[in-house]
Structure formats: C-alpha cells, structure tokens
Amino acid sequence: MPEVLEIESYRQLAERVVGATIVRGWADAYAAKKLATPGAWARAVRGLTITDTTRRGKLLVLGTDGVTLGLRFGMTGVLLLDGDAGIEGLFYGPHDFRAAWVRAGLEFADGRRLVVHDPRRLARVELDPDLDELGADALSMTRPALEAALVSRGEGPAIKARLLDQSRIAGVGNLLADEMLFRAGIDPRTPVGRLVPTQRAALYRAFTQTMRTLGKRGGSHTGDHMEARFPGGLCPRDGAAMRIDTVGGRTTYWCSQHQS
DNA sequence: AGAAAGCCTCGGCCGC
DNA sequence: TGCGGCCGAGGCTTTC
Numbered sequence: 472m473p474e475v476l477e478i479e480s481y482r483q484l485a486e487r488v489v490g491a492t493i494v495r496g497w498a499d500a501y502a503a504k505k506l507a508t509p510g511a512w513a514r515a516v517r518g519l520t521i522t523d524t525t526r527r528g529k530l531l532v533l534g535t536d537g538v539t540l541g542l543r544f545g546m547t548g549v550l551l552l553d554g555d556a557g558i559e560g561l562f563y564g565p566h567d568f569r570a571a572w573v574r575a576g577l578e579f580a581d582g583r584r585l586v587v588h589d590p591r592r593l594a595r596v597e598l599d600p601d602l603d604e605l606g607a608d609a610l611s612m613t614r615p616a617l618e619a620a621l622v623s624r625g626e627g628p629a630i631k632a633r634l635l636d637q638s639r640i641a642g643v644g645n646l647l648a649d650e651m652l653f654r655a656g657i658d659p660r661t662p663v664g665r666l667v668p669t670q671r672a673a674l675y676r677a678f679t680q681t682m683r684t685l686g687k688r689g690g691s692h693t694g695d696h697m698e699a700r701f702p703g704g705l706c707p708r709d710g711a712a713m714r715i716d717t718v719g720g721r722t723t724y725w726c727s728q729h730q731s
Numbered sequence: 732a733g734a735a736a737g738c739c740t741c742g743g744c745c746g747c
Numbered sequence: 748t749g750c751g752g753c754c755g756a757g758g759c760t761t762t763c
Contacts, residue, residue: 477736
C-alpha cells in the first residue's frame with residue numbers, strides 16, 4: 472500500500488517528534504535485516520534527538536544530532552504515533568491493529584512512541600541510508616527530471632517498469648504507475664524509447680496531476696482507474712474492457728481502448 | 732488457492 | 748570473447 476503519498480503523510484506525522492529525545496529503540500530481526508546486527512538499531516538510536524524529517528521517494532528519513540535514521544515500509548507498513556495513524560484508511564486489509572505486528576519503533580523521553588506496524592514483515596529500518604541510490608522524487612517531479620528518467624539505450628524497458636525503477640524515479644509504486652498511465656492514455660508495455668513527444672508531454676501532465684489529485688483525495692488507492700481494478704472491470708472513461716497482465720513484474724491494469 | 736500496493740538478489744542478455 | 752550494466756523473474760513474508 473504505501474507509495475510516496477502515504478510515506479509523505481507518515482513524514483508529516485513524524486514531524487511531531489522533532490525535538491524529542493529517544494530513550495529506547497527496538498527492531499525485530501526482519502525489520503533490522505539491512506543492519507549489521509539485529510541489535511544495531513537499539514544501540515545506535517539511544518539518546519539521539521530528532522532534528523528534522525525528510526523523505527526521498529518511499530524512504531522516510533529522520534534527522535538527528537547523530538546518525539540519520541531511515542524507515543522503509545514495504546507493502547503493508549504503517550507509521551503510528553501512540554497508536555494514532557495520523558490519517559484514516561491507510562491500513563492494509565482489515566484496518567486492524569495488532570500489537571504483534573509492531574516490528575520496530577522509538578520511545579521518547581516524553582513517553583510517546585513512534586512505531587512501525589507491519590503485518591507482512593517487509594518494512595525495514597536503516598542507519599545512515601544512502602540517498603544516492605534513489606532517483607528524482609516523485610512528489611516534486613519536473614519535466615526535465617522526467618525526461619532524464621526516460622532516457623534509454625535502444626528501446627529500453629516498458630514504460631511501467633521504468634516508472635517503478637526507484638533509482639530513476641523515487642516514490643512511484645504499482646498503483647500510482649497504473650494511474651498515471653491510465654490518465655496519460657499510454658499502454659504500460661510501451662518501451663520508453665518508443666514514446667513520442669506528445670506521449671512524453673501527456674505523461675508529465677498525468678504524473679503531476681496524479682500526485683496532486685490523489686494526494687488531495689487521500690492516497691495511492693484513490694485513483695480514477697481503481698474502480699475497474701478487478702477481473703472483468705470496465706474502463707470508467709470509455710467503458711471498454713480493462714486488460715490485466717504482469718508488466719514490470721507487477722500486476723497491471725490498463726484500458727484496452729484508450730491505452731493502446 | 733492465489734494474489735498482494737515493496738524491494739532485493741540472481742542470472743541471462745545486450746552492446747561496447 | 749570479456750565485461751559491465753540493464754532488465755526480467757523469482758523470492759521474501761504473512762494475510763485475506
């Protein structure tokens with residue numbers, strides 16, 4: 472579920488702990504998988520004071536007076552502050568909270584707790600995350616940055632795969648990718664190198680519209696194409712059958728008519 | 732039973 | 748032929 476729009480809402484929630492000092496941190500073996508040892512998180516965060524929050528794509532970054540803290544949320548991770556998600560409707564599946572699904576967190580001197588709630592264990596904590604591996608941030612996409620991200624040798628990969636490539640564009644996930652291609656009227660299988668100028672212009676427009684509109688509506692799952700995102704769904708724009716296939720390694724829905 | 736909104740690794744392929 | 752980089756497939760993990 473979490474794509475750049477959700478992570479941005481988590482960042483805004485995390486803003487509330489700027490200035491607070493960590494008295495204790497914990498992460499289970501899965502959440503700490505990217506660290507040298509499972510205990511590294513607890514040792515590193517103790518005594519740090521949060522100075523600021525930033526975000527690059529789907530990576531949430533907590534600045535401190537020492538090591539920088541990174542949080543990744545996988546497919547089902549949610550950030551909670553004292554059990555308050557900050558926004559409603561972001562839970563995967565049954566909007567359920569279980570203490571057993573709290574995989575990592577920080578406890579502050581004032582008693583508050585900032586925790587990662589993640590049923591499927593794909594969320595990760597990081598120390599001094601490497602931002603250089605991430606491409607242009609999706610929420611502040613510019614036309615030149617998009618064009619640069621679309622450069623390829625030869626035909627290149629399918630446009631959908633390129634949109635999901637976090638080293639080119641950081642923050643676009645499966646639902647946002649399908650939504651912007653839906654709005655742009657582009658077949659997700661089109662090789663990037665074969666996109667003509669009018670398609671590139673349409674994609675940029677759809678890209679920024681998608682971020683703005685879905686951001687206002689409340690998340691990646693509020694796109695126009697979502698109502699047709701099931702087998703047998705019909706395109707809400709023209710009533711044609713939606714196609715389903717794996718593109719860029721992910722389940723992809725697109726309109727057989729206006730995206731061909 | 733099969734699929735799932737993220738990401739990592741592996742191996743094959745391509746172009747220099 | 749050799750090599751690095753690109754790209755797709757598959758796995759992780761648990762749930763519904």
